[in-house]
Amino acid sequence: MSTPLSQFPKPDALKYINKRKLFLIPNFAFGPNLPEEGEKILKKYWEEVELHIENLETTLGKSTHLYYEMLFDNSQQGLQFVELSNPIGFKLIKKLSDCEAKLEITEDQIIVQENSDWQRCISIGLSSEKVLNLAIKNFQETTDNRWAFIGEKINSTLKENETGLLFIREDHKIQFEQDIQVFFVAPPSLDKLKKWIEEEIKKNNQTNPIEKENQNPED
Template sequence: MADELGRIQRPTAGQYDGRRKLLLVPLVYGPQADNAEGVEVLQRYWEQMQAQVDALEEALGGLQHVYHESLTVGGDEGLQQLGAADQRSHGFITSKTQAGAFLETTEDMDVLLETLDLQRCMMIPLASASVGSRLQEWHSDSNRQRYEFIANQIDSTLGENETGLLLISERHQVQFPNDIEVFYVSPPALEEYRRWFQNWAEQQQAAAAAARG
C-alpha cells in the first residue's frame, strides 16, 4: 500500500536504504475555462506538491528517474514533447533533470494512441448496445496493456536503492512491483482542488440544463 505524504511522518534517513522508491504524484489539470478561483487552487496544488516532492527527495537521498504519463520518448526529446503539451510539468521536470534525474520513456506510442482513439469513440452516442459493449471491452484491454507497459518501464529502469518520480492521472490502474516502496504525494490543496472541480462541474451542468429550458 502506498504511503500518503501529508498524512505520514517524513521518512528518516536510512529508513529505506537498499529499497526501490517511487514518488507517485497525481496529475491534475484545470478546466479549459477562464476561472480565477480554479487557477488559484491549481497553482496552490502545484506549489505544495513540489515542496513535498523536494522534501521527500532530500530525505531519500536524491532522485534518479522521472516518468510522466503520455510520454513516448525520454531524455531531451521527451522534454520537448512535454513542453508542447504541459508547461507546468515541463518546468517542474526540467528542474529535476538539471539536478541529475533522467526522464524515461513511459508509454508505448501505439497502445497510447489506440487507447485515446477508443476513448473518443466511446463518447459518440451509439444505437447498438452490442457495439457499445465491444468498444468497452476493447478499451478495457487497451487500458490494461497501457498500464502494464508503464509498470514494466518503471520496473526495468528503477534500480536498487534508487528513487523515481511518476506523474500520472489519479484514475490510473498501474500495478507496481511489490518490491517498490510507493509514496503517494497528497498535499492539502489536492483535496481543495477536488472540491472546487466538483462544484465547478455541477455549476456547468446546472447552467447547461437551464439553457435547454
Template structure:
C-alpha cells in the same frame, strides 16, 4: 496502499538506505482558459508537489528517473511533448531534470494512441448498444495493456536503490513491482482542486429548474444533448488497486 506524505511524522533517513523507491504524484488537468480561481489552485498544487518532493529528497535521496503518463518519448523529446500536454507537470519535471533527474518513457506509443482513439470514440455519444459495448470493451482492454506495459517499463528502467518519480492519474491501476516502495505525494491543494470540480458538477443541477421553463408560444424548444465526457488518459471508474508494499502514512514537513 501508497504511503501518504503530509506534516506529522518525519522518518529517519536510515529507514531508506536500500531498495528501489517511487514518489507518486497525482496528475491533474487544467481546461483551456481556466477561471482565475482554478488556475491559482493548480499553480499552487504543482508548487506544493515540488516542495514535498524536495523534502523527501533531503531525507531519502535525489530522484534519478522521472516518468509521466501519456509521454512516450525520452529526455528532451519527451519534455517537449509534455510542455504542450500539461504546463504544471512540465515545469515540475523540468525542475527535477535540472537537478540531475532523467525523463524516461513509461508509455508505448502505439498503445497510447490506441487508448486515446477508443476514448474519442466513447466521447462521441454512441447510439448503438452493440457498438458502445464493443468500443468500451476495447477501451478497457487497451487500458489494461497500458498498465502492464507501464509497470514493465518501470521495473526494467529503475535501477537497484534508485529513486523514481511517477506522475500519473490518481485512480490508475498500475501494479507496481513488489520490491518498490511507493510514497504518495499529496499536496494540500489537491483537496481544493477536487472541491472545485465538485462545485462545478453541482452547479448545473441547481440551475436545471430554470432551464426547463417552457418556451413562449411560437418559439421552438431547444434540447441540448451533452455527449459523454472523454475518459481522461489513465483513468477509469474502478477503485485503485493496492500496491503490494505495506501501508505506512508519512507526512512531510
C-alpha cells in the same frame, strides 16, 4: 484543517537503504485559459508538490528517474509535450529533469492511441448495443495494457537504491513490484483542487442541458 508540509513525518532513511523507491504524484494537467480561481489553486498545488518532493529527497536521496503519463519521448520533444499539456506543472518537471532525474519514456504510443480512439467511440454515443459493448471491452483492455506497460517500464529502469518520480492520474490501476516502496505525494491543497474540479464539472453539466438532450434523441 490541512497539515502543513513541514509537519509531515519524514520516512526513516535507514529503513529504505538499498530499496527501490517511487514518489507517486497525482497529475493534474490543464491547458491555458483556466479560470482565475482554478489557476490559483493549481499553482498552489504544484508549489506544494515541489516542497513535498524536496522533503522526501532530503531523507531518501535525489530522484534519478522521472516517469510522466502519456510520455513517448525522453528528449527535448518530450519536455515540449509536457509544457504544452501542463504549462503550470511544467516548471517543476523541467527543474527535476535539469537536475538528476532522467526523463523516461513512460508509455507505448500505439497503446495510448488505441485507448484514445476507443474512448472517442464511446463518447460519441453509439446506437448499436453490440458495437457499444465492443468499444467498452476494448477501451478497458487497452486501459489495462497502458497500466501494465507503465508498471513494466518502471520495473525495468528503476534499480536498487534508486528513487523515481511518477506523475500519473490518481485513478490509475498500476501494479507495482513488491520490492518498490511507493510514497504517495498528497499536499494539503490536493483536496481543494479536486473539489474545485468537481464543482466545475457540475457547472458544465448544468449549463449544457440542451446538448445533453441532443445526445439521447427520442426514437
